[in-house]
Amino acid sequence: MSQATTTGPEGQVADAVKGNWVDRLAPAATRPYLRLSRADRPIGTWLLLLPCWWGLLLAALSQGRFTWFDAWIFAGCGIGAWLMRGAGCTWNDITDRHFDGAVARTMSRPIPSGQVSAKQAFAWLCAQALTAFCILLTFPPAAIALGIGSLGLVCIYPFAKRFTYWPQIFLGLAFNWGALLAWTASTGSPGWPAVALYLGGICWTLVYDTIYAHQDKEDDVLIGVKSTALLFGSATRRWLIGFAAATVSLMGLAVLLALVGPAGPLTLAVAFGAPWAMGWHLFWQIRTVDIDDPDLCLRLFRSNRNAGLIPVGLFACALLV
Template sequence: MSDTSQIPDGQVADAPAGNWVDRLAPAATRPYLRLSRADRPIGTWLLLLPCWWGLFLAMAVSGRMGWYDLWIFAGCAIGAWLMRGAGCTWNDITDRHIDGAVARTRSRPIPSGQVSSGQALAWLVAQALLAFLILLTFNATAIALGIGSLALVAIYPFAKRFTWWPQIFLGLAFNWGALLVYAAHAGHVATPAVLLYLSGVGWTLFYDTIYAHQDKEDDALIGVKSTARLFGDNTHAWLRRFLVGTVTLMALAVIAGLVGQANVLSLVIALGAPWAMGWHMAWQLGRLDIDDNATCLALFRSNRNAGLLAALFLAIAALL
C-alpha cells in the first residue's frame, strides 16, 4: 500500500517528483491538468504510440507519403493528449468514491476536493470537443472510427466492477488509434491494421497488469477486479503469453501488409519492430517483482520506450 503522508498538498501520489504541472503551471490550472494526467505523461504515450504504428505501417504498405501525413502525425499527438485527458477525467468522475478508498489514488483532484464533479465534467467536454475538431480534419472513415471509439471509452471505467479482465477493455480503447490512423492515411481499414490493433491489445494486457499490481491489496478490500488479482502468483506466466501474442500479431501485421511488395528491405526493417519490442518486454519481465510497487510503476512507465522501438522500425520501413 502506498504511503501518502509525505505528499505535498495538491500533488498526486504517483506523479513524478518535480513534474512540470507542480512546478510551472498556474495554480488555478493544476487540478484540471492533474485530472488530465498532464503530470503523468506515460498514458499519453501509450495512447499515441499505436496511432503512430498505424500511420507508419499504412505508409509502408502504400509506399507513399505526403505533407498531409505530417499533419496526421502531429494531429495524433495533440489528439492523444486531449483524449487521454478526457478519458482520465471521465475515469476520475466515475471512480471518485473508489479512488477515495485507495491509498495511491485518494490524492487525485476529485476525492481530495480540488475540483467538483461538475467542474470535472465541464473540463471533460472541453477536451473532447477540441479533440473532435482535430478528428474532423481526417477522412470520413477515420471520423466514423473516432466516433465509434467513444463507446469503449465510456465503458472502460465500469469494467472493473463486472469482469476480472478490465484490461481488455482498456486495450480495446487505448489501441483504437491503430485502426483510425491507418484509415486516415489509407482511406480504409485492412487486415494489417486489425492485426496491429490486436497486437496493441496484447501489449496493454501486459503493461496494465504490471500497473495493477500496485493496487491489488486495496482492490481486494473494496472488491475491484483486475488481471493482477486474477493472476496473482501466476502473473509471470500470463505476461509471457501476452508478450508472445503481442510480438506474433505485430509480425503478422507486417507480413500481411508488406509480403509480396518489391521492397524487401522495408519488410525486413519492419519486422524489427516486433523483434525490438519483444526484447524490451522480456527485459521488463525479467525484472518484475509483483510485490514491489516502485518496480511495477517503473516498468510500467518503461513501456513508452518499448512502443517507441516499434515505432522507430516501422517509421524507417515507411521511409524506404
C-alpha cells in the first residue's frame, strides 16, 4: 500500500479533527510528535482532565474554600493532563503499531505510516513523562505517590484488549485517577468522596468508550482484539443505561459524603445538580446512539467533553453560593 493511501495530505491522521491547529500551524518537524500525543484530537485530554477538576472542586467545597494553591492544582492538572495523555497515547501507539497498520482508521498514525520510528516515539514519550513528573513534584507527598502509582495502569492499558473483553475498565482506571490525585493534592490525603467520584468516573468511561469502540468492531474481529462493543453487541444500549445510572449514583454519593455537614443547603443543592445534569446528557447520548453508524459514534464520544464540563460548572457555582 502506498504512502498516499495511508496518510492524508502532509501526514494528517484519518480520525483527527479537520483543520486542527497541528495540521495548520505547527512547524512541519513537530507535527508527527504532536500527532503521537493526539494534540490534533483534544477530546482525550479533556476526558483525562475533567475528573481531576471534579476531585479538586469537590475537595474545595468540602473545605469551604478555594486557595491559591488550589488554583495551581487546577492549572497543573491541565498541563499534566496534556502531557500524560500525550505520553499514554505515544505508549499506546508504540505497543499497537502492528495492529494500527491493519486498521483503516489508524493506519495513518505516525508510526505505521512511517512518519516516526518506534525509537523516536519512545524518546518523545520519556520527554513528556519527565516534564509531567516535574509538575507532580509541586504537589503534596501523598499526591506524588498517587501520581507515580498511576503509571502501572497506563502501561497495562494498551495490552488489555488482547486478553479481556473489558479493556474499557482498564482505560477507566487510568483516565479517572486524577479524581483521587487532585482531591489528595488539595486536602493532603485521600478520602471516601474521592473514591466514589473515581468509581463514578470509571462507569462514565464505560459509557463513552463503548460508544467509541463500536467504530472499530469489524476491524477488531479481523485482527483478534477485544472490547465491550464486541461483548455487548446488540445489547449495548441496555449496558450503557446501567453504566450511566451508576455514574450518576456514584457521583451523587461523592457529593453526599463530601458535603453533608460542612455545606449549607443551597451549596448542597447546586452540587447535587452536577450528577443529575450530567446524567441527562448521558441518557441523551444513549437514546441517540446508533452502534452501526461510526460517524455518529465518534460525534457522541466527542460530546463527552460537554458532559464532563457540566459537573465542573456546577461544582464551581456551588463554591460561590
